[in-house]
Amino acid sequence: MSWKDRLHDASFKGQPIKWLASDGKVGRRLAEHEFPQRDRPWVEDMGRMIRPFSFTAVCCGDKWLEELNQLLAVIESPGEGELVHPLFGRLTVSARPASWSMNLEAGGRVDVQLEFIETGDLLFPVPVKQTATAVRDAGVTLLDRVNALLAETMAQIDAVKARVADVTGMVNGAISGVAGAVDAVLTVFESVQDMVEQVLTLPATAIGKLLTVFEVAKLRLGGLADATKWGLRQGQAIRQLRARAKALFGRSNSTPSSRVAGLLLKGLALAATLSVADALAGLPVQRGVSVEVPVAADIREVRSTMQVALWDLASDETGFTQTPAIASLPPPAATDLQPMSYAASQALIELHRALGGHLAAVESAGLQLQTLTPVSVLPALVLAYQAHGNAALADEIVSRNAIAHPLFVPVQPLQVAYE
Structure with a gap:
């Protein structure tokens, strides 16, 4: 490979540039302060200077006039654009006024002097909507309402008649194929059976612990790439846990054991929802000099997965008291649970809206x-x-x-x- 093969094909806003020479300047902006009776000045460093990129370009050949008109039109078009520099690759720049010259002795050839300057991220402070705050606020509201709903449901389903072995078997079978679910449970409880026993004996305390089982996995995330991949996996896990909980609540011959197992799976799905929403709220919505941003296509996939998962959860809550397992309870169980279930569904819808808006902003800033x-x-x-x-x-x-x-x-x- 020759040295010329290592050069990029130059262009600005997609318009090719046939260049003969290129140059630039780099350095610092210095303010030189001179004082009477002082032999040495005081030099103040004002930051890095603007980097200009200059080209001596040429339009020649059979279509020299068309090439010239196209190049001048691109230079005069408003707004910044992408410059592919032969040495430095892709740069976001603005075009300074260009000059051209033509010599009749040179035939069909026009020389064009081009100059571009790098464009900064922000010239002035711009207000940014606090999408992450909206996600976290919606998560706090959801946590409060879900905690109340799960505790009240435990009180209504006659959990004292549930058998630990039966509940453990159903929960084990349901979560064994869900990525990360078993490991998450074991970060808070000694085993799945320990989780079942605690929920049956101390439901209020155990439900609070159940809703935090995915927090350890969230704290282990190493960066934006990990958070994005984890968000996608969690979205899929939420949908799996939700479907298996729905199947248990949909049984016409439900028992106290199956109701408790369904409630635990429901709690795990909601725990995963709370953790992943909080993790995704940390993704940046703006580019900056020292701010790492994720890939837009990855965020688009996560957003689609989480939107479907949250909408499904909200839909389930809307009809929770009409499921066979709850509707068959002695009155007034379903009536007492209806307001709490509705409040939880509204909190899920609000989280659906807030997280969707936040991830859309992250996607727009992504690579x-x-x-x-x-x-x-x-x-x-x-x-x-x-x-x-x-x-x-x-x-x-x-x-x-x-x-x-x-x-x-x-x-x-x-x-x-x-x-």
């Missing part, structure tokens, strides 16, 4: 994905720098594409995140 195929086997660091001028994206390339070794990225279509 985009593109597919590229390297021309040869390369280290991930080199590929990331060649693709976007940012070697820090190497770990993301390795993780997203399941690369066996970061020094040997194979020649195959790869998904690469970029700003």
Whole structure:
């Protein structure tokens, strides 16, 4: 590979730039203060200077006039745009006024002097809606209402007649295939049987502990990538736990044991909901110099999964007192539970709205994905720098594409995140 092969094809806002020379400037902005009777000035560092990127471009060939008109139109178009720099890859810039010149002796050729400057993230403070606060507030409300609903349901379903072995068997069978559920239970209780025994003997205290079983897993998350993947897995786990709880409450021949088992699965689904909502509330809704942002496509998938899961939970709460297991209880059990069930469904709907709005804001600030195929086997660091001028994206390339070794990225279509 020659040195020219390492250069990117230059363009601005998608318009190719045929360039002959390129230059730029870097450095610090300095304020030089001179004082009477002082031989040495005081130099004040005002921060890094604006980085200009200059090109001597040319429009030539059979379509030189069309190329010139297209290039000038792009330069005059409003707003910032993406510059693909031959050395530095993709940059967000604004175009300064350009100049062009034509010499009749040169034939069909026009030289164009272009200059671009990097664009900052924010020129002035901009108010940002506190979407994360709305998610956390909705989570607190849901926790209060769910805690009350589960405790009251335990008091109404004649739990003293439930058999520990039967309940344990049903819960074990239901959660064994749900990713992370058994491990989550074991972070708070000694075993599934211990959880059942505590719920039956001290329901108020045990239900409070039950709703925190996924907190340890949340605290172990290592960053945005972990939070995003965990959110997707939790969304799927919520749907599985909810479906299995619904099946137990839907039995026409329900028993105290099956009701308690269904209630525990319902509690686990809601515990997972509370934990994942709090974790996702920590995702950033704005880009910044030192702010890591997730990939927009990943957030879109998490948002879709969580929206479906929350809506299903809210729908179940709306008809909870009409399920065979609850409707068959002696009066006035269903009547007493109806207001609490309705309040819980409204809290779930509010969390559905708040989390959807927050994840939409996170997605709009997220990184985009593109597919590229390297021309040869390369280290991930080199590929990331060649693709976007940012070697820090190497770990993301390795993780997203399941690369066996970061020094040997194979020649195959790869998904690469970029700003």
